[in-house]
Amino acid sequence: MMRALIQSDLMKVKKMVWVMMIAFPAGLVGLQAVNYSLRLDHLLGLHDDYWYFLLENVHIFWPTILVLTLTLIISLFASVEHETHTWTKLFSLPVNNGKIYLSKLAIILTVLIVSSVLFVIFSMILGLSLGFGSDLPLMAASQMSLYTFIAVLPFVFIQFWLSMGFTNQGIALTTGIANAVFIMYAVDMPTWLPWRWPLLLEGITTIAPDIFYGLGTGVVLTVISLIHLTRKDVTA
Amino acid sequence: MMFSNVLKSEWLKLKHSKVVFIVLASPVLATIIGLFSTMHVPEHQWLGTITTMILAHSAIFLPLLTGVFAALICRHEHSGGSWKQVLTLPVSRLQIYFAKFIVILFLLTLTQTAFLIATWVAGTLKGFSDPFPFVNVLMSVGVGWLACLPLIALQLWLATMLTSFAGPSVVNVMLTFPAVIIANSPLFGPLYPWAHPLLGMTQALSYSLGGDAGFLDSAVTFYVVMISSLALFTVVGSVHFQRREWV
Numbered sequence: 001m002m003r004a005l006i007q008s009d010l011m012k013v014k015k016m017v018w019v020m021m022i023a024f025p026a027g028l029v030g031l032q033a034v035n036y037s038l039r040l041d042h043l044l045g046l047h048d049d050y051w052y053f054l055l056e057n058v059h060i061f062w063p064t065i066l067v068l069t070l071t072l073i074i075s076l077f078a079s080v081e082h083e084t085h086t087w088t089k090l091f092s093l094p095v096n097n098g099k100i101y102l103s104k105l106a107i108i109l110t111v112l113i114v115s116s117v118l119f120v121i122f123s124m125i126l127g128l129s130l131g132f133g134s135d136l137p138l139m140a141a142s143q144m145s146l147y148t149f150i151a152v153l154p155f156v157f158i159q160f161w162l163s164m165g166f167t168n169q170g171i172a173l174t175t176g177i178a179n180a181v182f183i184m185y186a187v188d189m190p191t192w193l194p195w196r197w198p199l200l201l202e203g204i205t206t207i208a209p210d211i212f213y214g215l216g217t218g219v220v221l222t223v224i225s226l227i228h229l230t231r232k233d234v235t236a
Numbered sequence: 237m238m239f240s241n242v243l244k245s246e247w248l249k250l251k252h253s254k255v256v257f258i259v260l261a262s263p264v265l266a267t268i269i270g271l272f273s274t275m276h277v278p279e280h281q282w283l284g285t286i287t288t289m290i291l292a293h294s295a296i297f298l299p300l301l302t303g304v305f306a307a308l309i310c311r312h313e314h315s316g317g318s319w320k321q322v323l324t325l326p327v328s329r330l331q332i333y334f335a336k337f338i339v340i341l342f343l344l345t346l347t348q349t350a351f352l353i354a355t356w357v358a359g360t361l362k363g364f365s366d367p368f369p370f371v372n373v374l375m376s377v378g379v380g381w382l383a384c385l386p387l388i389a390l391q392l393w394l395a396t397m398l399t400s401f402a403g404p405s406v407v408n409v410m411l412t413f414p415a416v417i418i419a420n421s422p423l424f425g426p427l428y429p430w431a432h433p434l435l436g437m438t439q440a441l442s443y444s445l446g447g448d449a450g451f452l453d454s455a456v457t458f459y460v461v462m463i464s465s466l467a468l469f470t471v472v473g474s475v476h477f478q479r480r481e482w483v
Binding site for chain 2: 014016019020023024027028031034035061064065068072075076079082083084085167168169170171173174175177178180181182184185188189
């Protein structure tokens with residue numbers, strides 16, 4: 001049942017989603033490639049551990065980019081149903097309403113995970129081509145990527161609820177952009193604010209409480225939004 | 237049918253789309269960031285807070301907002317294939333295109349005005365006693381408005397071409413994000429339209445205060461690129477809209 005649902009949802013995925021999945025991490029690492037090629041000596045002088053410093057640099061804008069990516073992907077997913085008015089048809093199928101949302105959620109999370117993995121791979125390629133040696137910091141890079149992914153989970157579910165719940169995607173997009181901008185200014189904010197968590201301020205390889213806050217909030221928000229979405233009246 | 241009627245119908249479609257929330261989002265967010273701002277300029281009480289707010293508003297939010305506005309104004313046509321219905325009205329396609337353009341300009345004016353008020357609110361809440369530098373912020377807001385025109389033309393073209401809500405914003409994010417880096421280069425910044433809102437707003441503020449933020453090597457390049465990209469995107473967009481086949 002779930003497999004059939006996921007297969008049918010996969011057919012609806014727009015090409016733009018795949019483009020974003022690859023282009024955003026590639027573009028971000030590309031920006032650091034430009035940054036490094038313009039002032040290599042200056043940047044190498046700032047830190048002894050070249051690899052670790054490179055990971056810190058590529059990570060700076062990654063939370064913002066990840067939140068923008070997930071906002072757009074979720075909105076593209078939702079608009080397929082909104083613009084063709086297929087919600088009522090979907091819900092008249094002999095399938096549990098919750099499963100319809102769960103299959104979409106599964107694809108969205110998979111796209112984000114693949115994007116995070118690509119981000120690690122691209123960063124490794126950049127480090128190698130800058131000649132930082134073959135001693136790849138795969139562990140540190142994976143930790144950085146995984147922790148950021150967990151810490152943005154609350155945003156996934158806020159966007160999921162806004163995009164699927166409201167026909168007007170303007171609200172979801174504006175909220176997503178606002179979150180993405182706010183993350184860049186969240187350094188001085190109190191620890192309990194979710195915008196601070198993806199920044200991994202305790203160090204990009206440290207398991208800080210922020211990550212568990214992200215996981216916990218993410219799970220709670222999923223349950224709440226799925227309960228609300230499955231129970232609400234479907235009109236269009 | 238008169239052009240004013242076309243405008244009126246665009247306005248009607250927008251009326252209940254919670255557009256106020258979208259117009260006010262950036263000014264409200266900038267106010268929060270301004271209130272927490274620790275940047276302090278000794279000679280000028282307001283300058284630190286206003287600069288922080290302008291950076292937060294103009295670097296990413298403002299360029300991306302043009303995409304949301306463009307998509308919002310085409311929202312009803314995208315769903316249910318009602319482009320064809322709109323185009324069978326006894327008005328020319330160009331009239332529809334430019335009515336949409338003007339409504340986006342109006343929404344942008346509202347956002348910029350709200351931002352102007354937001355800077356005053358943030359400073360007043362922080363208890364600044366010096367007079368509010370109204371003229372300087374107005375200059376900055378005005379140049380920011382001008383700098384968004386090419387982006388609006390491009391986004392409206394993309395919105396009518398891709399006929400999907402989030403689609404134009406995907407392109408917009410891809411082009412806007414590098415601007416954060418490109419704006420730092422005095423050579424390439426003025427050549428890149430997506431860096432223009434940031435460059436225009438910061439530069440206009442510092443220039444009106446008699447200083448130089450140092451982002452722009454040549455203001456001439458800035459305006460030439462702005463006007464020519466506006467002309468290019470408007471002509472290509474409207475011609476494409478005029479000629480394409482709607483299925």
